[in-house]
Amino acid sequence: MVAYCQHCGNALHVSARFCSSCGAAVPWPQPIPGRPLIRPRLGRQIGGVCLALAQANGWDVAAVRILTVVGFFVSSGLVGVAYLAAWIGIPEETAPYPGAYPPGV
Ligand SMILES: [Zn+2]
Numbered sequence: 001m002v003a004y005c006q007h008c009g010n011a012l013h014v015s016a017r018f019c020s021s022c023g024a025a026v027p028w029p030q031p032i033p034g035r036p037l038i039r040p041r042l043g044r045q046i047g048g049v050c051l052a053l054a055q056a057n058g059w060d061v062a063a064v065r066i067l068t069v070v071g072f073f074v075s076s077g078l079v080g081v082a083y084l085a086a087w088i089g090i091p092e093e094t095a096p097y098p099g100a101y102p103p104g105v
Contacts, residue, residue, distance in 0.1 A: 038090065
């Protein structure tokens with residue numbers, strides 16, 4: 001999976017924060033519709049479940065997170081159980097490459 005610099009069009013690694021060609025900052029996380037359902041290592045708040053669902057479906061991650069929190073209270077915790085199940089069931093993204101920032105995540 002590749003992302004593209006919005007400044008010069010250079011192909012970048014999806015986790016790149018800056019363009020290797022022109023040095024422009026890359027907005028992140030990038031909306032990647034059709035991405036496989038995996039929990040990203042970067043950009044997650046708790047378990048990365050909302051971010052995984054948002055990226056896999058091309059949704060706004062903030063909307064998914066808000067709906068999850070609201071749904072948690074409305075469903076008296078049922079969404080929390082579903083979140084834990086998704087946390088266990090959705091595979092985690094493999095480590096991108098040595099020296100990735102932030103280290104040890
Ligand atoms: Zn660039």
